[in-house]
Amino acid sequence: MTRAAVLGAGSWGTAFALVLADAGATVGLWARRRALAETMTTLRENPDYLPGIRLPAAVSPTAEVEAALAGTHYVFLAVPAQELRSHLTRWAPLVPADAVLVSLAKGVELHSGKRMSEVIGEAAGIGPERVAVVTGPNLAREVAERQPAASVVASVDADVVRRLQRACHSPAFRPYTNTDVVGCELAGAAKNVIALAVGVAVGLGFGDNTRASLITRGLAEVTRLGVALGADPHTFAGLAGLGDVVATCSSPLSRNRQLGTALGEGRTVAEARAGSRQVAEGVRTCAAILELAGRHRVDMPVAQHVTQVVRGELSPSELIASLVSRSAKPERHGW
Numbered sequence: 001m002t003r004a005a006v007l008g009a010g011s012w013g014t015a016f017a018l019v020l021a022d023a024g025a026t027v028g029l030w031a032r033r034r035a036l037a038e039t040m041t042t043l044r045e046n047p048d049y050l051p052g053i054r055l056p057a058a059v060s061p062t063a064e065v066e067a068a069l070a071g072t073h074y075v076f077l078a079v080p081a082q083e084l085r086s087h088l089t090r091w092a093p094l095v096p097a098d099a100v101l102v103s104l105a106k107g108v109e110l111h112s113g114k115r116m117s118e119v120i121g122e123a124a125g126i127g128p129e130r131v132a133v134v135t136g137p138n139l140a141r142e143v144a145e146r147q148p149a150a151s152v153v154a155s156v157d158a159d160v161v162r163r164l165q166r167a168c169h170s171p172a173f174r175p176y177t178n179t180d181v182v183g184c185e186l187a188g189a190a191k192n193v194i195a196l197a198v199g200v201a202v203g204l205g206f207g208d209n210t211r212a213s214l215i216t217r218g219l220a221e222v223t224r225l226g227v228a229l230g231a232d233p234h235t236f237a238g239l240a241g242l243g244d245v246v247a248t249c250s251s252p253l254s255r256n257r258q259l260g261t262a263l264g265e266g267r268t269v270a271e272a273r274a275g276s277r278q279v280a281e282g283v284r285t286c287a288a289i290l291e292l293a294g295r296h297r298v299d300m301p302v303a304q305h306v307t308q309v310v311r312g313e314l315s316p317s318e319l320i321a322s323l324v325s326r327s328a329k330p331e332r333h334g335w
C-alpha cells in the first residue's frame with residue numbers, strides 16, 4: 001500500500017491528503033500547530049481551513065514530523081513557498097532514502113528566483129529524478145468536496161511521474177503527466193500574480209472584457225518567461241497554465257483574487273491580509289518573478305504593475321490605465 005506524508009495542514013495540504021486517501025494511500029498529515037493536529041485527530045475535521053469536510057480514517061493528523069515521514073513513499077510539501085527551504089532543510093535527514101518529494105506549493109523563491117522543485121533539490125540534497133510537482137486548476141475547497149477536477153503531475157523522470165499519477169488518481173481527481181517541470185511550475189506560480197491583477201480589476205468594478213484581457217496577456221508574458229527558461233510553450237495552454245488561470249481568476253474562492261479585489265476597493269496589502277490566516281502567494285511571488293524576468297530580459301508588464309501596486313508605488317486604477325496605455329504592439333512577437 002502507498003504511504004504518503006503531507007507536510008502542511010492548510011487548505012491545500014488537507015485537501016490533497018483526502019485525494020491521496022481516496023486514491024487508496026495511508027496518509028500522515030503534519031500540522032505545524034500541535035493544537036490543530038489534536039483537534040483534527042479528535043474532531044476528524046480541519047476546522048481552521050476546511051470546516052465541514054470529514055477526514056477519512058486513512059488520514060492520520062500529527063504534529064510530529066518524524067511520525068508523518070516514517071516509511072513514506074512520497075513526501076508532499078504544502079507549506080507556503082517562502083517557508084519551504086527552511087522547513088525542508090530541517091526535515092531532510094528524516095526523509096526515507098527512496099522517497100519522492102512533491103511540491104504542492106505555487107510560488108517562486110524571493111531573491112534566488114528558484115522554483116520550488118529547485119529549492120527541494122537543494123534543501124534535501126537530492127537529484128531532479130526524486131522531485132515532482134502537482135499543479136493545476138485545483139481550488140482546495142472544491143477538491144475537498146470531491147467536485148471533479150483535473151491536474152498535472154510533473155517530473156523529469158517519466159517513471160516517477162507515472163507512479164505518482166497512480167498514487168493520486170482518485171474517483172474525483174484526474175492527474176495528467178507532464179515532464180516539463182519548468183513550465184508547469186512557472187505557470188502555477190505566475191497565475192497567482194495574474195489573479196491579483198484580475199482581482200484589482202474586479203475591485204475597481206470592471207467586467208469580463210478586462211478579466212479576459214488580463215488573463216490572456218498575463219499568460220502571454222509568463223509563456224515568454226517560460227520559453228526563455230527552457231519550458232515548452234504548450235504547457236501554458238494546458239491545465240497548469242490556462243486551466244489554473246481560468247479557475248483562479250474566475251473564482252471568489254481564490255485568495256489571490258480576493259486580495260487583489262480588496263486592493264482594487266481601496267484597501268492596503270496589510271489591511272487586506274488582516275483577519276485571514278491564509279496565504280496569497282502572489283503577493284511575494286510577483287517580485288520573485290519580476291527578478292527572474294529581469295535576469296532573462298523578458299518583458300512582463302502585468303507582473304511589473306502588480307509588484308508596484310503591492311509595494312504601494314502605484315494605485316490600482318493606475319495599474320489598469322498604465323497597462324492599457326502602453327505603446328501599441330503586435331499580439332505576438334516571438335513567444
Ligand SMILES: NC(=O)C1=CN([C@@H]2O[C@H](COP(=O)(O)OP(=O)(O)OC[C@H]3O[C@@H](n4cnc5c(N)ncnc54)[C@H](O)[C@@H]3O)[C@@H](O)[C@H]2O)C=CC1
Nearest residue numbers: 009010011012013078079083105106138139140278279281
Ligand atoms: N488552497 C488552494 O486552493 C491551493 C493552494 N496551493 C498552494 O499550496 C500552498 C499552501 O497553501 P494552502 O494550503 O492553501 O495554505 P493556507 O493558506 O490554507 O494556510 C496557510 C498554511 O501555511 C502554513 N504556514 C503559514 N506560515 C507558515 C510558516 N511560517 N511555516 C510553515 N507553515 C506556515 C499554515 O500553518 C497553513 O498550513 C501554497 O503555495 C498555495 O499556493 C496550491 C493549489 C491549491
Ligand SMILES: O=C(CO)COP(=O)(O)O
Nearest residue numbers: 136137138139254255256
Ligand atoms: O491555486 C489555487 C487554485 O488552483 C488556489 O488559488 P489561491 O491561492 O488564489 O486561493
